Structures are given as structure tokens and as C-alpha cells.
Amino acid sequence: MSSDLLDALVALEKQKGISRDILVEAIEAALVTAYKRNFNQAQNVRVDLNLEKGTMKVYSRKDVVEEVEDERLEISLEEAQQINPVYELEDIVEQEVTPRDFGRIAAQTAKQVVTQRVREAERGIIYDEFVDREEDIVNGIVERFDAKNLFIGLGKVEAVLPQTEQIPTESYEPHDRVKVYITKVEKTSRGPQVFVSRTHPGLLRRLFEMEVPEIYDGTVEIKSIAREAGDRSKVSVYTANEEIDPVGACVGARGARVQSISNELSGEKIDIVEWSEDPVVFVANALSPSKVLNVQVDEEERSTTVVVPDYQLSLAIGKRGQNARLAAKLTGWKIDIKSETDARELGIYPVDGEMFEESEENGLADLLEEISPVDEVEEPIDLYADEEHNE
Incomplete structure (x- = not known):
């Protein structure tokens, strides 16, 4: 069991980025619970899982005291010194109590723990990835919808596009590609929940950053945005560089830049004014x-x-x-x-x-x-x- 488990943990570490040591600690903690549940033991125990040596041992842990009140948790100083003369008061004495048929229970427990921890780790990785992308724009694919919400596939996670965040003039079909703005990322019992928007002014800001190099590099600054999604928006821009026309930079040659953004927003008209x-x-x-x-x-x-x-x-x-x-x-x-x-x-x-x-x-x-x-x-x-x- 240990050899197979070691191979599995090494593979998970490479593929999922989950530390092998963290998994081993989780398995040991689960084995302690399994030992107490299956063998009706209320004592303190520690499980030592050594994957390299292929060994697994259970040790009881008792505090060294002058007067024993609970034999399951404590041991007298005299008894402790009979085991090893170096023991003193307040030390902890460990003795192996590994059951003979504990291997089968351990294998089942290890499998459950690894599966659970892999799922939790994947959720954590996804959460960390998307929480850092709040207020950013991402590409997604329309996967499904219900009476109110649209669900957008973002690769590892499915984002929710509420009805209130959808452009009224747009219609969506499964497999449509769409750009959305991440408004919020939450942790839930089922994993990270990502909420996105097509109406947020931040979407318009990010589209300008993608389309206009002068905005992306900070030469031209967007000062404010007023938006009625799907219909019309106004954007005020400013630059401290007197040689650059901020409005012209955003409009582009023959209106190419602003037209590209308008097309992405289903024809939403955009007025660009100087701040x-x-x-x-x-x-x-x-x-x-x-x-x-x-x-x-x-x-x-x-x-x-x-x-x-x-x-x-x-x-x-x-x-x-x-x-x-x-x-x-x-x-x-x-x-x-x-x-x-x-x-x-x-x-x-x-x-x-x-x-x-x-x-x-x-x-x-x-x-x-x-x-x-x-x-x-x-x-x-x-x-x-x-x-x-x-x-």
C-alpha cells in the first residue's frame, strides 16, 4: 500500500501542484480518526506514515504525571521510567499500538483523504487564480442558462452572469464566445463561485485598455465612465502630454478603435470627450x-x-x-x-x-x-x- 500511495502522491504533486507533505499530514490525521472509530479507542494516538520505508505505525501518547487520573491519557512517572529512565514529569510517552488488520482500514482512509484533499486543493487553486482577476476581463463560452442566469465557461470554473448584468439588447446561444468582466469571486461549499457582468463600466474600461495602447501604458487616462449598457456610453479621457490628442487616440484612425469596442458591445454607441x-x-x-x-x-x-x-x-x-x-x-x-x-x-x-x-x-x-x-x-x-x- 505504501509504495502505491507514494507513487500516487508523487504524481499528484507534479500534476496538481499539491505538496506531498501536506497530503501525508492529512492522511495521518485521518488515520488517527479511523483508528479511534474502528477500535473504540479514546486515547491520544499518533500515526507515523513512512512512505519511503513502506511502514505505518500507530503510537499511543500519554502524559507523565505524579498521580494518574485517566489511564487512557496518563502514565505515572514510575511506570514511565521503567520504560525508559530518562522520562520526567510532563514528558510524553509513546508506545506502539498498531492493530494487525489496520492496513485495510488505512488504505480506504488514505484513498478518501487524497480524493478530498485533491478536490479542496483544486478548488483553492481555482479560487486563488480568479480572486486575483477580480475587476478584470476574461473570455468565456456560453454553456447553459436558466430562467434568470447565464452560465459562462471559463475553463476550470463556470461563472454566473445574472440577468441584471446582461445587456438587454443581446441574445445568447450555447457555445457563443463572449467577453465578461469579473465582479466578484466567493468561496462556497461547492467550490469557488465567480460572478461576471456585461453591463459594468469596468468592462468598457478594460476594453479600451486592450484596444488603445496609450491607455494601456498610462499615457492617456480614463477619468470617468457613464454607461447605459447596450445603448450609449460616455467616456472622459485626459493626458498630460500636450503632443497627444487623448480623444483621437481613443477613436483611432477612421474610428477603428472605438468601433471595435462598440462591436464587442453589440453596437453600443460610445461618446469620447476630453476631461x-x-x-x-x-x-x-x-x-x-x-x-x-x-x-x-x-x-x-x-x-x-x-x-x-x-x-x-x-x-x-x-x-x-x-x-x-x-x-x-x-x-x-x-x-x-x-x-x-x-x-x-x-x-x-x-x-x-x-x-x-x-x-x-x-x-x-x-x-x-x-x-x-x-x-x-x-x-x-x-x-x-x-x-x-x-x-
């Missing part, structure tokens, strides 16, 4: 693709009042208020949007101070005092004024 520490500029940028005439900031309330051209009002607000809602999430500022006509009637526009001027940095409308009123100017073609931007 600014100035809330006036940041809020104006965040309302892209609409033009902004003026932004007034209330620092105490952390709110802004934004003035846009009359013909851009529906575009600024967006379908069901989506554009304004995402801009508010992206910036962290409340945004109240007014048309130019309403703002003039309320006396909040024009205001004294610097107006936005069209530039490469902010891309805002050129506002000159001598410009004709909006209703006298031929209305420009609005490429964004499609039905999904209307209220």
Missing part, C-alpha cells in the same frame, strides 16, 4: 455632440445651467433625456439645459464674461457679438439629429 478640471469646459464637452453656448456653475449646489442653441435643445437632452443624464453621471455635476430663447427670456444669457470660442480644444460654437440672431441664420445640417437623440 478638464474646469467644470465649465468639462460639462460642455460632456454634452457632446450638441453645441454649448454658455455654462454657469453653482459651486455650492454642484450644479450647472447650460445654454444651447434652440435647434440643438433636443440633441443636448437626448432621447428620453439620455444625453443629459449620461453627461451628469460623467461629470458628477447636476445639469440644467436651457434653450437660447428661454435663457434670454430668463435673463441668464448672454452674461458678462468670457464666452466659448470654437477651438481645437473644445470644439464649441464660435460666439461673436456681431452674429445675427439664430432665427435669422440658415439652420445648419445636424448629422446627429436622428430619432435616437430626440426626446
Whole structure:
């Protein structure tokens, strides 16, 4: 038995990465329990399993005391010294008590322990692997689904994609390949449980890191993300390198980079805007693709009042208020949007101070005092004024 067991433990150590010494300790502890259960013994015992020599012995352990109260656990100093004169009080005397037919019980116990420990070790290895990948993106394969959850195969483990974390516009079929974001890894009695998401903003962040080298190496930084999964997202980016256009780096040549990310998210539209520490500029940028005439900031309330051209009002607000809602999430500022006509009637526009001027940095409308009123100017073609931007 010992020779076969030794070979099995050596193989497990190589294949599963489980230490042979740990397995031997577990087997010895299980054999102690098996000895007490099968031979009705309540005494303290120790099992010595020597795989190299092919021996297995059981030793009783008794404390050396002056007066014995429990013969199963204690031995007098006089009796102990008869065994070996070197024993003193508080020493432990060990004597072999190995039963003749203990080998069969030992073999069964060792098999059970090894199987259990291998399973536990594999679960531990899987848990350690995936707990380190929380907030990371992984590739998986759709395996099965029930009424609410989708189960994604990640190789050694099956992850759960809850219904609330699925993109509403997506449909899934078995064997579909899909990228998911690991939100949480838990230990359970059945092994590690991995939870993933397709709607988490972190998924969008990781996709940009994979697609845009400037973000991956830290040259361009994603400052904030506002996302309504499956429909539209806004991403603010920043770089301290004046020679790099952060928005252009994320968009890519002819929009190739952002289009690749959009395709991965089933056509989700993505607006990329430049971050600014100035809330006036940041809020104006965040309302892209609409033009902004003026932004007034209330620092105490952390709110802004934004003035846009009359013909851009529906575009600024967006379908069901989506554009304004995402801009508010992206910036962290409340945004109240007014048309130019309403703002003039309320006396909040024009205001004294610097107006936005069209530039490469902010891309805002050129506002000159001598410009004709909006209703006298031929209305420009609005490429964004499609039905999904209307209220």
C-alpha cells in the first residue's frame, strides 16, 4: 500500500501542484480518526506514515504525571521510567499500538483523504487564480442558462452572469464566445463561485485598455465612465502630454478603435470627450455632440445651467433625456439645459464674461457679438439629429 500511495502522491504533486507533505499530514490525521472509530479507542494516538520505508505505525501518547487520573491519557512517572529512565514529569510517552488488520482500514482512509484533499486543493487553486482577476476581463463560452442566469465557461470554473448584468439588447446561444468582466469571486461549499457582468463600466474600461495602447501604458487616462449598457456610453479621457490628442487616440484612425469596442458591445454607441478640471469646459464637452453656448456653475449646489442653441435643445437632452443624464453621471455635476430663447427670456444669457470660442480644444460654437440672431441664420445640417437623440 505504501509504495502505491507514494507513487500516487508523487504524481499528484507534479500534476496538481499539491505538496506531498501536506497530503501525508492529512492522511495521518485521518488515520488517527479511523483508528479511534474502528477500535473504540479514546486515547491520544499518533500515526507515523513512512512512505519511503513502506511502514505505518500507530503510537499511543500519554502524559507523565505524579498521580494518574485517566489511564487512557496518563502514565505515572514510575511506570514511565521503567520504560525508559530518562522520562520526567510532563514528558510524553509513546508506545506502539498498531492493530494487525489496520492496513485495510488505512488504505480506504488514505484513498478518501487524497480524493478530498485533491478536490479542496483544486478548488483553492481555482479560487486563488480568479480572486486575483477580480475587476478584470476574461473570455468565456456560453454553456447553459436558466430562467434568470447565464452560465459562462471559463475553463476550470463556470461563472454566473445574472440577468441584471446582461445587456438587454443581446441574445445568447450555447457555445457563443463572449467577453465578461469579473465582479466578484466567493468561496462556497461547492467550490469557488465567480460572478461576471456585461453591463459594468469596468468592462468598457478594460476594453479600451486592450484596444488603445496609450491607455494601456498610462499615457492617456480614463477619468470617468457613464454607461447605459447596450445603448450609449460616455467616456472622459485626459493626458498630460500636450503632443497627444487623448480623444483621437481613443477613436483611432477612421474610428477603428472605438468601433471595435462598440462591436464587442453589440453596437453600443460610445461618446469620447476630453476631461478638464474646469467644470465649465468639462460639462460642455460632456454634452457632446450638441453645441454649448454658455455654462454657469453653482459651486455650492454642484450644479450647472447650460445654454444651447434652440435647434440643438433636443440633441443636448437626448432621447428620453439620455444625453443629459449620461453627461451628469460623467461629470458628477447636476445639469440644467436651457434653450437660447428661454435663457434670454430668463435673463441668464448672454452674461458678462468670457464666452466659448470654437477651438481645437473644445470644439464649441464660435460666439461673436456681431452674429445675427439664430432665427435669422440658415439652420445648419445636424448629422446627429436622428430619432435616437430626440426626446
